[in-house]
Amino acid sequence: MNNGINVNSEIGKLKTVLLHRPGAEVENITPDTMNQLLFDDIPFLKIAQKEHDFFAQTLRDNGAETLYIEQLATEVLDKDRAVRDEFLTRILTEAGYRHGRTFDELQEYLGSMSTKDMVDKIYAGVRKNELDIKRTILSDMAGSDAENLFYLNPLPNAYFTRDPQASMGVGMTINRMTFPARQPESLITEFIMKHHPRFKDTPIWRDRNHTTRIEGGDELILSKNVVAIGVSERTSSKTIQQLAKELFKNPLSTFDTVLAVEIPHNHAMMHLDTVFTMINHDQFTVFPGIFHGDGSINTFILTPGKNEEEVEIEHLTDLEKALKKVLKLTELDLIECGGGDAIIAPREQWNDGSNTLAISPGEIVTYDRNYVTIGLLKEHGIKVHEILSSELARGRGGARCMSQPLWREDL
Numbered sequence: 001m002n003n004g005i006n007v008n009s010e011i012g013k014l015k016t017v018l019l020h021r022p023g024a025e026v027e028n029i030t031p032d033t034m035n036q037l038l039f040d041d042i043p044f045l046k047i048a049q050k051e052h053d054f055f056a057q058t059l060r061d062n063g064a065e066t067l068y069i070e071q072l073a074t075e076v077l078d079k080d081r082a083v084r085d086e087f088l089t090r091i092l093t094e095a096g097y098r099h100g101r102t103f104d105e106l107q108e109y110l111g112s113m114s115t116k117d118m119v120d121k122i123y124a125g126v127r128k129n130e131l132d133i134k135r136t137i138l139s140d141m142a143g144s145d146a147e148n149l150f151y152l153n154p155l156p157n158a159y160f161t162r163d164p165q166a167s168m169g170v171g172m173t174i175n176r177m178t179f180p181a182r183q184p185e186s187l188i189t190e191f192i193m194k195h196h197p198r199f200k201d202t203p204i205w206r207d208r209n210h211t212t213r214i215e216g217g218d219e220l221i222l223s224k225n226v227v228a229i230g231v232s233e234r235t236s237s238k239t240i241q242q243l244a245k246e247l248f249k250n251p252l253s254t255f256d257t258v259l260a261v262e263i264p265h266n267h268a269m270m271h272l273d274t275v276f277t278m279i280n281h282d283q284f285t286v287f288p289g290i291f292h293g294d295g296s297i298n299t300f301i302l303t304p305g306k307n308e309e310e311v312e313i314e315h316l317t318d319l320e321k322a323l324k325k326v327l328k329l330t331e332l333d334l335i336e337c338g339g340g341d342a343i344i345a346p347r348e349q350w351n352d353g354s355n356t357l358a359i360s361p362g363e364i365v366t367y368d369r370n371y372v373t374i375g376l377l378k379e380h381g382i383k384v385h386e387i388l389s390s391e392l393a394r395g396r397g398g399a400r401c402m403s404q405p406l407w408r409e410d411l
């Protein structure tokens with residue numbers, strides 16, 4: 001069996017991880033499009049790449065194989081012309097083009113490139129001034145508004161490889177992303193999972209052909225049988241119920257419990273992993289801003305129902321209690337971002353102080369800038385590898401967001 005996925009926890013030793021090195025797409029963010037592209041500022045690409053290379057090197061130095069999604073995409077598209085043509089058609093169709101002059105010219109433009117250049121260009125976006133398309137029919141154009149400077153919009157969030165898909169046990173979810181700015185990213189995943197020999201036999205728990213949404217930053221693998229999923233700006237409760245049913249009934253899945261955690265719906269906390277990450281068997285980072293004034297938070301424990309179409313749901317309002325229950329723990333160490341300080345905690349959370357990537361139990365990678373949280377983590381016995389963060393952080397994601405584990409050693 002050729003299954004490149006084995007992720008039965010958030011903390012097992014990281015052996016293989018999927019990354020994307022930020023590229024020309026970052027230089028296609030403008031002040032006018034920043035919001036719609038889900039950025040709060042414009043990163044300096046050269047430095048962002050250096051920081052990203054440092055991150056990748058840190059992972060390799062600690063025993064992880066790093067795979068680049070753009071490389072895997074190039075491999076699958078290069079091998080089979082029909083797959084490459086189908087991919088290009090899907091990209092253009094999903095961007096809103098129907099057959100006609102613009103479609104044909106874009107197909108011709110991208111189709112004439114080497115596969116690597118085509119993949120890079122799809123990430124980078126196609127600027128209108130790159131090719132001279134005479135528009136004879138107005139409806140030929142996607143988003144025919146003259147203000148859009150692109151025929152194909154850039155994908156600057158692609159370096160957050162956590163989100164378009166999520167490894168879960170021996171399988172994966174390929175995600176229907178919330179915002180158009182990120183939707184093509186999971187189409188790339190779909191082609192890799194379908195055509196790369198490395199993933200030939202990987203079960204897909206849920207594909208992207210849905211109207212309800214989910215993103216990988218909300219999907220946390222707490223153990224071989226428990227996943228936590230954020231009910232967030234990006235993941236709906238409906239998706240969580242549907243996915244739980246799939247996981248409970250599929251014989252290849254080992255999951256029998258889903259813990260849904262309702263978090264505030266806003267950009268700074270867009271995913272569960274921006275406010276909560278697992279760093280050891282019984283230790284977690286948490287941003288206190290997710291709790292209501294009385295310390296409560298809505299959590300729901302989903303377990304198999306009487307038949308495949310039903311799930312049992314238990315509502316708890318105490319995160320600690322819910323975690324202890326699903327993980328069968330008696331003690332828990334919830335380490336607050338910024339020590340819970342009213343000024344430091346939101347400052348550090350904004351730059352992903354709660355977003356850590358565990359590379360083995362009690363050993364994490366995280367942005368260097370959140371020094372108050374880092375100090376606390378060390379006091380709690382965590383080994384911390386600090387990575388550079390001036391430019392990468394401008395996209396509002398940290399070490400966990402920038403990595404999709406494909407293989408972790410079992411605990």
Ligand SMILES: NC(=O)NCCC[C@H](N)C(=O)O
Pocket residue numbers: 037038039157160162163182216217218270271273274395396397398400401
């Ligand atoms: N898992 C994560 O929290 N990823 C960060 C994604 C940031 C990106 N700018 C976004 O808004 O989707």
